[in-house]
Amino acid sequence: MTPEEFRAWGKQVVDWIADYQAGIERYPVRSSVAPGEIRAALPAHPPERGEPFDAVLADLDRVLLPGITHWQHPDFYAYFPANASGPAILGDLLSSGLGVQGMVWATSPACTELETVVVDWLAELLGLPGHVRTDAAGGGVIQDSASSAALVACLAALHRASGGRAATEGITRRYALYVSAHTHSSLERAARMAGIGADNVRVVDVDPATQAMDPEHLAALLAADRAAGVVPALVCATVGTTSTTAIDPVPAIGRICREHGVWLHVDGAYAGVAAVCPELRWVLDGVGEFADSFCTNPHKWLLTNFDCSVLWMADRAPLVAALSILPEYLRNAATASGEVIDYRDWQVPLGRRFRALKLWAVLRWYGAEGLRAHIRRTVALAQEFAALVRADERFEVLEPHPLGLVCFRPLGPDADGRALAGMEELNASGALYLTHTKVDGRVVLRFAIGSPRTERRHVLAAWQRIRRALT
Structure with a gap:
């Protein structure tokens, strides 16, 4: 593809994306294709000769779009939001166009140094302390997901707990990792991948009223493991659990971790960014003082x-x-000087994309004011939805719900069955998309607001559909 051809088709692709975003409400939120349907609509063998790009776009419309669940739809309330804004898309396009491989500073200094700037900017916006800046003892790095962040935090914790022996000798002692029932499953996966093992993952009790981790039970588990010769390696506290956005008491947990010399990782994948708003900065209470590692998405x-x-x-x-690990083919003068960051040493893969470009574009386009306005608007919509549910005596709301997620359920006979059946009916209709969880053995529906496209009219219409389906 020549630069001229790329220019022509690139304009068409950008127009396609803009049209898609402008008209996204015409699509059903969740795809209704059957398993194998997309594969059956595509050729079984690769093309022998190249095809024009308009054929690719035609099959995108004809074959792939019916199999897309539209995460950017204003009536997508499932899981958590996964926003794709204009500046971020353009930043990603620039990253793809540059084709940078940023494994070490020398392979593209701008890739590394821009990343150090944007993670420091974000730390400032969240009110994190100075020691986590990249020009201090700590530093930030962009991972692909909170799952990868959990794994590398686990490896760092093992390194510290073993005095460095885990990296050279392997796991020669029993180590343990501590989570609550609502901690993300990526922490157990990290324990498996790091060699700690799923059997050495301890589940800490939660407060029935808040679903947050119980510090007293954590302290008891740590003491019991110490007495049995097991080495506590890492405790994960969560700021905004996936099920209910429960906020674990980080200050109390942090003091216990410090007493026992245990690494504290704080997972704020969803809720951590809420701290861009000063009035919501309480969600990170204790993180700056006690966390050895902290991530947010x-x-x-x-x-x-x-x-x-x-x-x-x-x-x-x-x-x-x-x-x-520094093989000969990666040795260079900048690395040898010790004056640069080589982010290959901060992640599992060696290679890395220029992800900082899209975060840089977002921070510059919206600014602190724009980011705060987005968080505040979606939180306000969630609170209005909760008030609507609470006002209907046929439903109950799970308290508290301080952010953009509201958990609720119908009351009355067979409430669990009606909740699940009603959710499936709503999702199958394509009008909206919900997910569920279980709290104290009861089915609870999750309504997560986070899209910049979600307006009050969408929330009000969604509530009317939910009432009809569940009562």
Whole structure:
């Protein structure tokens, strides 16, 4: 493809994306295709000769779009938001156009240094302390997801807990990792991949009223493991759990971790970005003082398309020591000088994309004011939805719900069955998309507002559909 051809087709692709976003409400929110339907509509063998790009776009419309669940739809209330804004898309396009491989500073200095700037900017916007800046002892890095952030935090914690032996000798002792029943499953996966093992993942009780981790039970589990010769490696506290956005008491957990010398990782994948608003900064209480590592995902609620998860370290030394290997083909003068950051030592893969471009574009386009306005608007819509549900005596709302997620359920006979059946009916209609969870053994529906396209009219119409389907 020549530059002239790229220019012509690139304009058409940008127009296609703009038209898609402008008309996204005409699509059903969730795809209704049957398993295998998309594959059956595509050729079984690759083309022998090249095809014009208009054929690719035609099949995008004809074959692929029916199989798309539209995460950018204003009536997408499932899981958590995964926003793709205009500036982020353009930043991603620039990243693809440059084709940078940013494994070490020398392979593209701008890739590394822009990343250090944007993660420091974001740390400032969230009110994080100075020691997590990249020009201090800690530093931030953009991972692909909070799952990868959890894994590298686990490896750093093991490195520290083993005195460095885990990286050279392997796991020669029993180590344990501590979560609550509502901690994201990526922490158990991290324990498996790091060699700790699923059997050594301890589940800490939660407060029945708040669903937040119980510090007293955590302390008891840590003490019991110490007495049994098991080495506590990492505790994960969550700021905004996936099920209900429960906020674990980080200050109390942090003090216990410090007493026992245990690494504290704080997962704020969804809710952490809420701290751009000063009135919501309480969600990060204790993080700056006690967390050894903390992550949050701009690709959820902060208008930055996937993948973009930022991980900060209070002290980057254990992470770099756990992951750094320097083969001859990567040796260079800049690395040898010790004056640069080589982000290959901060992540699982060697190679890395220029993800900082899209976060940079978002921060510059919206500014702090625009980001705060987005968070505040979606939180206000969620609170209005909760008030509507609470006002209907046939439903109950799970308290508290301080952010953009509202959990609720119908009351009366067979409430669980009616909740699930009603959810499936709504999702199958294409009018909206909900997901569910279980709290204390009861089915609870999740209504997550986070899209910049969701307006009050969408929320009001969604509530009317929910009432009809569930009562």
